[in-house]
Amino acid sequence: xxxxxxxxxxxxxxxxxxxxxxxxxxxxxxxxxxxxxxxxxxxxxxxxxxxxxxxxxxxxxxxxxxxxxxxxxxxxxxxxxxxxxxxxxxxxxxxxxxxxxxxxxxxxxxxxxxxxxxxxxxxxxxxxxxxxxxxxxxxxxxxxxxxxxxxxxxxxxxxxxxxxxxxxxxxxxxxxxxxxxxxxxxxxxxxxxxxxxxxxxxxxxxxxxxxxxxxxxxxxxxxxxxxxxxxxxxxxxxxxxxxxxxxx
Amino acid sequence: xxxxxxxxxxxxxxxxxxxxxxxxxxxxxxxxxxxxxxxxxxxxxxxxxxxxxxxxxxxxxxxxxxxxxxxxxxxxxxxxxxxxxxxxxxxxxxxxxxxxxxxxxxxxxxxxxxxxxxxxxxxxxxxxxxxxxxxxxxxxxxxxxxxxxxxxxxxxxxxxxxxxxxxxxxxxxxxxxxxxxxxxxxxxxxxxxxxxxxxxxxxxxxxxxxxxxxxxxxxxxxxxxxxxxxxxxxxxxxxxxxxxxxxxxxxxxxxxxxxxxxxxxxxxxxxxxxxx
Amino acid sequence: xxxxxxxxxxxxxxxxxxxxxxxxxxxxxxxxxxxxxxxxxxxxxxxxxxxxxxxxxxxxxxxxxxxxxxxxxxxxxxxxxxxxxxxxxxxxxxxxxxxxxxxxxxxxxxxxxxxxxxxxxxxxxxxxxxxxxxxxxxxxxxxxxxxxxxxxxxxxxxxxxxxxxxxxxxxxxxxxxxxxxxxxxxxxxxxxxxxxxxxxxxxxxxxxxxxxxxxxxxxxxxxxxxxxxxxxxxxxxxxxxxxxxxxxxxxxxxxxxxxxxxxxxxxxxxxxxxxxxxxxxxxxxxxxxxxxxxxxxxxxxxxxxxxxxxxxxxxxxxxxxxxxxxxxxxxxxxxxxxxxxxxxxxxxxxxx
Numbered sequence: 092x093x094x095x096x097x098x099x100x101x102x103x104x105x106x107x108x109x110x111x112x113x114x115x116x117x118x119x120x121x122x123x124x125x126x127x128x129x130x131x132x133x134x135x136x137x138x139x140x141x142x143x144x145x146x147x148x149x150x151x152x153x154x155x156x157x158x159x160x161x162x163x164x165x166x167x168x169x170x171x172x173x174x175x176x177x178x179x180x181x182x183x184x185x186x187x188x189x190x191x192x193x194x195x196x197x198x199x200x201x202x203x204x205x206x207x208x209x210x211x212x213x214x215x216x217x218x219x220x221x222x223x224x225x226x227x228x229x230x231x232x233x234x235x236x237x238x239x240x241x242x243x244x245x246x247x248x249x250x251x252x253x254x255x256x257x258x259x260x261x262x263x264x265x266x267x268x269x270x271x272x273x274x275x276x277x278x279x280x281x282x283x284x285x286x287x288x289x290x291x292x293x294x295x296x297x298x299x300x301x302x303x304x305x306x307x308x309x310x311x312x313x314x315x316x317x318x319x320x321x322x323x324x325x326x327x328x329x330x331x332x333x334x335x336x337x338x339x
Numbered sequence: 340x341x342x343x344x345x346x347x348x349x350x351x352x353x354x355x356x357x358x359x360x361x362x363x364x365x366x367x368x369x370x371x372x373x374x375x376x377x378x379x380x381x382x383x384x385x386x387x388x389x390x391x392x393x394x395x396x397x398x399x400x401x402x403x404x405x406x407x408x409x410x411x412x413x414x415x416x417x418x419x420x421x422x423x424x425x426x427x428x429x430x431x432x433x434x435x436x437x438x439x440x441x442x443x444x445x446x447x448x449x450x451x452x453x454x455x456x457x458x459x460x461x462x463x464x465x466x467x468x469x470x471x472x473x474x475x476x477x478x479x480x481x482x483x484x485x486x487x488x489x490x491x492x493x494x495x496x497x498x499x500x501x502x503x504x505x506x507x508x509x510x511x512x513x514x515x516x517x518x519x520x521x522x523x524x525x526x527x528x529x530x531x532x533x534x535x536x537x538x539x540x541x542x543x544x545x546x547x548x549x550x551x552x553x554x555x556x557x558x559x560x561x562x563x564x565x566x567x568x569x570x571x572x573x574x575x576x577x578x579x580x581x582x583x584x585x586x587x588x589x590x591x592x593x594x595x596x597x598x599x600x601x602x603x604x605x606x607x608x609x610x611x612x613x614x615x
Numbered sequence: 616x617x618x619x620x621x622x623x624x625x626x627x628x629x630x631x632x633x634x635x636x637x638x639x640x641x642x643x644x645x646x647x648x649x650x651x652x653x654x655x656x657x658x659x660x661x662x663x664x665x666x667x668x669x670x671x672x673x674x675x676x677x678x679x680x681x682x683x684x685x686x687x688x689x690x691x692x693x694x695x696x697x698x699x700x701x702x703x704x705x706x707x708x709x710x711x712x713x714x715x716x717x718x719x720x721x722x723x724x725x726x727x728x729x730x731x732x733x734x735x736x737x738x739x740x741x742x743x744x745x746x747x748x749x750x751x752x753x754x755x756x757x758x759x760x761x762x763x764x765x766x767x768x769x770x771x772x773x774x775x776x777x778x779x780x781x782x783x784x785x786x787x788x789x790x791x792x793x794x795x796x797x798x799x800x801x802x803x804x805x806x807x808x809x810x811x812x813x814x815x816x817x818x819x820x821x822x823x824x825x826x827x828x829x830x831x832x833x834x835x836x837x838x839x840x841x842x843x844x845x846x847x848x849x850x851x852x853x854x855x856x857x858x859x860x861x862x863x864x865x866x867x868x869x870x871x872x873x874x875x876x877x878x879x880x881x882x883x884x885x886x887x888x889x890x891x892x893x894x895x896x897x898x899x900x901x902x903x904x905x906x907x908x909x910x911x912x913x914x915x916x917x918x919x920x921x922x923x924x925x926x927x928x929x930x931x932x933x934x935x936x937x938x939x940x941x942x943x944x945x946x947x948x949x950x951x952x953x954x955x956x957x958x959x960x961x962x963x964x965x966x967x
Contacts, residue, residue: 255544504691513710
């Protein structure tokens with residue numbers, strides 16, 4: 092019985108320690124970034140850590156709106172990078188930003204098909220008839236951009252699914268479940284050989300802007316400013332273009 | 340019967356209750372109740388609710404229809420096959436739903452071994468309501484199987500043998516003796532499965548897609564609305580919460596209709612002489 | 616034949632038995648725990664297939680080479696220690712379940728159930744649910760149910776073991792009547808001597824999977840040839856060799872007694888002594904008893920209204936029944952050295 096009690100106590104203490112043991116004496120920069128930035132921002136983090144010895148960069152990658160929810164809920168962060176301006180506006184309105192958000196990257200849409208293009212899709216045209224097209228739902232940035240682009244190009248899309256995440260849309264294409272999908276150029280680049288891209292003529296007409304900002308009440312304002320500067324530096328642009336982003 | 344518990348157990352219990360209860364209370368406090376009726380008349384919300392109810396019913400029926408026989412067979416299996424079967428039947432419970440969705444996608448999807456065959460026959464499951472039902476049944480059925488199988492193991496096998504000696508064949512024993520004895524477990528297993536179906540998100544979004552009125556169930560709609568308007572998402576979440584609560588409450592009442600067993604049956608073994 | 620024929624080999628259980636129970640006979644199957652009684656019942660019920668041999672009921676093979684009739688088609692009725700009523704059905708439905716099993720219609724089954732309940736004196740219980748019954752009432756219902764299914768043979772597995780003494784007496788009466796009326800073969804497993812007297816016509820003793828004694832109840836009990844039978848009747852059985860026309864030596868004990876016919880010296884002989892016929896003395900008794908043995912008290916235990924001693928005399932264990940008052944007066948405790956005496960007229964001697 093005594094042993095059982097000890098074991099229980101040890102279990103509770105252990106769980107708490109494991110859950111909370113990330114606290115160290117090092118300085119720590121917390122970055123909230125849109126999920127589509129995962130690859131490039133991780134690279135920025137490595138760079139930043141080697142430039143600033145003794146500093147750890149902790150990322151939270153999630154949908155932009157989810158990140159805004161967290162900021163509204165009072166989550167502690169130093170930098171917020173959004174995948175669109177609408178969500179950045181929400182953060183600004185909520186008073187969680189310090190200073191003016193700045194656009195550091197732009198993204199455009201592209202058509203992707205599974206390798207070998209089994210559905211023989213040629214573009215946003217009749218070749219999509221009877222084919223399974225997946226897009227993002229209008230409620231999320233890539234979906235909003237998709238509807239805007241379709242309207243500008245004067246085409247009517249009949250998707251079989253409107254996903255709430257780019258990764259879900261992309262996943263359906265890489266799995267071969269869908270014949271085509273509309274995603275960002277960067278997502279297509281990130282998928283590598285798993286998809287083939289078909290450029291959409293006129294895609295430039297709808298450009299998605301990625302703004303970045305320092306969070307109000309950031310625990311590390313100086314590091315935050317340094318990080319934003321890194322993202323916007325010449326070196327930063329090179330990394331971003333390498334991942335398919337365009338830069339302002 | 341009232342049982343007293345040590346103070347420290349009560350203390351831990353209240354922490355546990357807070358852990359579960361506080362977020363629910365927090366959610367209910369944040370729900371814009373005034374807007375709920377208006378939000379529910381939105382076509383997107385109405386479609387999602389209706390689709391959720393339909394698919395949940397279908398997947399629950401499917402779970403019972405297939406899960407019950409599975410539990411019966413598993414409970415009677417012995418040896419390594421039984422252990423293997425039990426693991427396979429319960430793995431979806433611990434699997435992250437997204438992984439379950441992926442598993443379904445690579446199996447039943449167009450490129451999957453089963454999906455390819457179906458494709459040849461002109462059947463494609465992806466992006467259809469059927470895919471939603473399959474995804475829900477995949478994650479929900481194990482709850483029923485586990486509940487029923489557990490009850491089966493503690494069932495008095497001698498009662499079934501007695502029924503057989505009275506001239507009842509295997510089917511008659513099943514319908515008249517085994518299933519009625521299992522009723523409480525079937526009811527609770529079904530309600531768990533239904534609740535799980537209703538809340539299913541990950542497997543659906545990965546396997547079935549998301550299209551209004553076809554595959555976008557209430558949880559998917561909530562997730563999507565959260566991108567635009569947290570209030571709407573919360574209102575829909577409240578609806579989901581109420582539905583789930585009703586489900587659990589209803590089955591609880593159903594289970595309580597049976598009289599309490601206060602029977603002091605002799606504990607002696609009964610299969611023809613436990614000893615002798 | 617018209618009865619139940621059992622001629623089976625159950626090597627997994629170490630049982631090899633051949634037994635024919637004619638229609639109308641109730642045959643008691645007794646023996647120490649582990650003797651194989653349950654294995655025989657399981658084989659007859661149909662849950663333990665014999666490795667070889669056959670089981671026949673009224674000329675129909677239930678188990679034979681190439682034949683294996685499933686439990687529900689064997690028409691073997693089973694009455695277990697626990698009533699095993701179906702908890703979700705009322706009493707009438709429980710009994711009707713038995714009579715419906717063989718293609719009788721629902722209404723006919725209900726009528727049959729009512730008449731069976733009537734016959735076991737449980738008609739007024741028809742609407743109750745099993746959990747509302749006492750143990751004895753439930754067992755009555757179980758009897759009615761077993762008989763309502765018209766079994767070709769009946770297996771009774773200690774059906775009264777878990778019922779209180781008063782209730783058991785009443786149900787034993789019911790069983791006795793119903794078994795007599797039914798005219799079918801019945802196999803009864805019991806540890807209770809009263810069951811033997813009241814219910815069985817014949818006793819078969821099983822030891823280590825083999826039949827070691829078989830005979831009419833009265834014969835077998837009057838002159839038991841096995842320790843198990845003697846102990847069932849609570850009596851001492853001494854086994855040895857005749858040393859005289861009316862004396863037996865068992866171990867170091869010489870026992871004088873009565874023999875129906877003079878014993879031949881040197882033949883295997885049994886001596887039967889009622890524990891109540893043995894007297895205990897602290898000093899060597901004077902006078903008539905021809906059997907006086909020094910002994911040591913080993914065990915003192917309450918039994919019913921009196922006390923049973925376990926004594927060791929001349930290498931033999933003897934049970935002695937005394938009143939509580941006598942034990943107190945003599946100050947009997949384990950380890951005490953005493954003398955046991957018994958009149959020769961109280962000792963039955965017979966050849967093995």
